[in-house]
Amino acid sequence: MAKPKVAFYWCASCGGCEETIVDLAEDVLKVVEAVDIVLWPVALDYKLEHVKAWQPGEVTVAFINGTVRLSEQLEWVRLLREKCPFVIAFGSCAHLGGIPGLANATSRAEIFANKYHRSPTIDNPQKAVPLISSSVDGHHLDLPEFFKDAKPLDQVIPVDYYLPGCPPPPENVAAAFTAILENKLPPKCSVIGVDKALCESCPRNETKPDDFTITRFKRVATSTPDPEKCFLAEGFLCMGPATRGGCGERCIKGNMPCRGCFGPTPDTLDAGLKMISAIASHGEADTEEAAKAFADSLVDPLGTLYRFSLPASMLRRRAMAGAEQ
């Protein structure tokens, strides 16, 4: 029997998810032994026509990472969905929108202005921005459309499984491969991780006191957390209580509070909102001013509470009038 064929594709992504395949180290050989990688833009040269030429079902599984940001990416993922029986959203960006998803806090016009007008390394006196179709001196150029929103994968195509994490831990990737190869697949639409929040496996959870209150949030940039104690009880905003576990507590072991890359637990719609109500009930403020100071001490609440999940959350994006978009 021929080896199953596998495709990797990336949308708006940093390349970290590709790196995690490499991080399989010698296990990558087992993968290569077991499957044929037929598409991997980061490593292999391949064109759209080749994929179009695949027979449906010929390639078993597509691992897609990154946020869907451009029309080109949409075309590719639709094509892969058409060709492959299994599509796996790989990493936080494909799962929830990820870091590129924070662009939903601003507008396309603002992003272009920042990138093409205000950036100090850009010399752009005509104030030009990329256009879908443009002609210069009789030469015609088509560019992919830059969408209004950054979208997680399941907002544009149906997704069979999710491998969360920024990037997904190599152990989880290896386990996913094994599951596919041994045909021991979990129910459709499952997220590969555990169903409980991170606190369950957090080595610091035992140090959490029965009751604690926070008057001001501390930041890892300005104070060093105690390497043993629960971050939240110490006043550092840790997303652990609202975040799916199974990541191997990589950040915790590095003395960093959980940043929430595994996304919300199975029964919650919006980890950010859940975290707000959880910490609000542990904030201490007797007066209106103290309450404001407490709220203000959480610098960049959107970027902290929705660092990886803004496009997939109930908020999705900042509401904007037509002209702003």
Added chain:
Amino acid sequence: MIQLTIDGKKVSVEPGQTVLDAAREGNIPIPTLCSHESLIPYGACRLCIVEVRHRNKTRLLASCTLPAAEGMEVTTNSEKVIRTRRMLAELLLARCPESKAIRNIAAQLGVEKTRFGKPHLKDNSAIVGTDGCILCGMCVRVCNDILKIGALGFEGRGASRRVVTPFEKPSEVCLSCGACSFVCPTGAIEHHRIRLHKPEPIPAEFEYGMVNRKPINIPFPQAVPRVPVIDPDTCMNFRTGGCKICEDNCGVHAIDHAQQEKIEQVEVGAIIVATGFELFDSRKLGRYGYGKLDNVLHALEFERMSHASGPTGGKILTKNGQPPKAVAILHCIGSRDENTNEYCSRVCCMYSLKFAHLVKEKTNAEVYNLYIDMRAFGKGYEEFYKRILGEGVHFIRGKCAEVTSAARTPEEKGKLIVVAEDTLLGMTRRLPVDMVILSAGLIPGKDSDKLGRILGISCSQGGFFLEKHPKLAPVDAINDGIFFAGACQGPKDIPDAVAQGAAAAAGALSLIDKGKVVLEPITAEIDEKRCAGCQLCVANCPYGAIEYNKEKKISIVTEELCKGCGTCVAGCPSGAARQKNFEDVQILAEIEGILTAS
């Protein structure tokens, strides 16, 4: 027991007691100056001498230092004893001719005059009164042995002997307790020469400082249990480790200075909260002069003054001891006022009428009641109001603007002037009075917040405890098994407080009687499969219904305690806590339904 004969009378005493003790046991009088039950006998004054038979001879011995012995024969009134005592009295009289105490005891012994001249004594005036000190040393002994202070001592020998403080300067170690003056048989101590620090009076809290109390006292006449308490801040024993004179004096040995405050844990099924109220602090409204002007009293001060067991024995008196000729009673102090408390304290109108009646009855003074509205709402209250109107009490509708002592006219001089707008006459009035009574409102106890947190009950606007339902459950707290009685739940008068107290007792009894409790149908639960044990819900639960199970590493809702408020559900960051019948999926489906329909 030891048996001895005194003046032919057989007396038996415990071993270790003195002949003086035995004589007192047998009601045989022996004069003494330097004997005190708290002090070890010293035999200084020698007036207690008795004649004791020893074989064929008799001897004169001081009875206060003579241990009683079996078969001893003692005579206290023989000619020899009387003659010697008279000689002693003459000598004492020669030393202290001016002392009243000495003259009295000498007179008792039949001595009016002394044959001896006043000895040349070194001036003793620096410390104790020159005339009167008989060098019995009781002051020295009480200060050193009993109070363990040691501010006094003897100096010199023979004719130069005298009682002094170190360097004859007012003593720094003296705690101004006054025990030396108290025990001095001749009243010779001039205390201000001994002490450096002035004695501080201990104001009686229950009488609002209008009189003073002792470190050991019964806090108020109706105290339950009616036993004295020791105030450790002022009791000499807690300051020096000495004294304990009260222990010696207590006939049944009930006083124990080593007793400590104890916290006892009692497991109960129902709690009745009856922590009462506090009086609004009239100092907060400086314009009424409370704390600054004399004869401005708050309601409870006047209540004590008018009480038969109070500091004046029920007489209504101004600071100078005279009954007032005019009294103003200002209603709504700290009530019905947006700047202090918006609520009506309910009881002030009626107690103000009672005060008006008492003043009228006891002093026949002019009484002015300055009110906003008269609220005589209870049974028989309107009738009482009518009766007071008939007694000639003046009622002025208007809130007092200020109380001042700045007189504008000669008749206002030396008076308190109550300035108010009379809204019925439409004019400003200045009432010169001798006494102002501030009918202060009722406020919640200052630690009711803390108690609320301990019991898991909340406070309503104004800070009084919040009942479960204002009409249907006015006695119950939101938590099962907790009931309110009296003013802790809101200002109320005695009949209302008694009624609520009875209802609270019945509520508690019904729980005990039934032996079972009815649970809320809609409670929260924590999904074992989802809970990560982050414990954030534990402190969030206002009913203390959530516990962290260390073995299972999850939080668990105690269904019996859960009231289904949903706080844990809202605060659960991982969605493990759920409210029965109000689950997220249900609510979202409802929202979806509404949105689709429109």
